[in-house]
Amino acid sequence: MTQRQTAQPEVSQGIRLSKCVAELKACSRREAEQYIEGGWVRVAGRVVEEPQFRVRGEPIEIDPHASLMAPAAVTILLHKPPGYDAGTGEPVDIKGVGKGLRQALSLVTAESRASDDRSGIALLKKHTLHQALCGPLESRASGLVVFTQDWRIERKLSEDAGVIEQEFTVEIKGEVPPDAFDRLNRGLQADGRPLPPVKVSITSAGEASTRLRFAIKGVHPGLIAYLCDRVGLEIVSMKRIRIGRMPLSTLPAGQWRFLMPYERF
Secondary structure (H helix, E strand, O other): OOEEEEOOOOOOOOEEHHHHHHHHHOOOHHHHHHHHHOOOEEEOOEEOOOOOOEEOOOEEEEOOOOOOOOOOOOEEEEEEOOOOEEOOOOOEEEOOOEEEOOEHHHHOOOOOEOOOOOOOOOOOHHHHOOOEEEOOEOOOOEEEEEEEOOHHHHHHHHHOOOOOEEEEEEEEEOOOOHHHHHHHHHOOEEOOEEOOOEEEEEEEEOOOEEEEEEEEEOOOOOHHHHHHHHOOOOEEEEEEEEEOOEEOOOOOOOOEEEOOOOOOO
16 A cells, blocks of 8 residues: 555544545545445554544555455355354354354454465455355354355355255264165155155264265255154254355364355355
């Protein structure tokens, strides 16, 4: 950032940042607000995104590449840990609070950004506004959650939900009887109608627990729990590890990253 000037103090309450930027850029107040909200302005070396911020003599810097174009729509990939709501509205036990809701989107902060995010995009407040949740996930489950501002991605993941395969790892208490495993793979019915087909395989087995891999299309919250209950299996934990072609990969729990331009679901 090269354009710099120290705002002159006016009154003890300071001067609105938007007024200072309008003077520096010789632009309208509305354009100044757009520069500020776009993350192009620093006050005392810190990005400030609030046009109403009061300046009291601190140095103001405006990026020479500042643009009035709205920030591009972004898509966020989050590894949701258990205990956060991702579209189901299902209250969970919160330590010291009791039953309540903690929104998964609240995990998207600068501090929780994955260290290997290669997007080069600076996180702005605008990036967490008007985010559409694509594919709800049970509060007690963990795994991949997608938020997007891109209407094309939102439409694909909603309109093609019935044909996009999702993959889960499900830990089952104890051993899985062969007949239960076979029934899951043959397909089950509810009220005389077939449930979405599922491909189930065993990834690890022991006396205490068995880990299953579920690959399923047309999944909705509660479906895997219902399938397991129908064949007498008790779920210990569940994690969504893939949506379409997008894997959770090595994204740590509680962290997030931006979708890269070349990545597709």
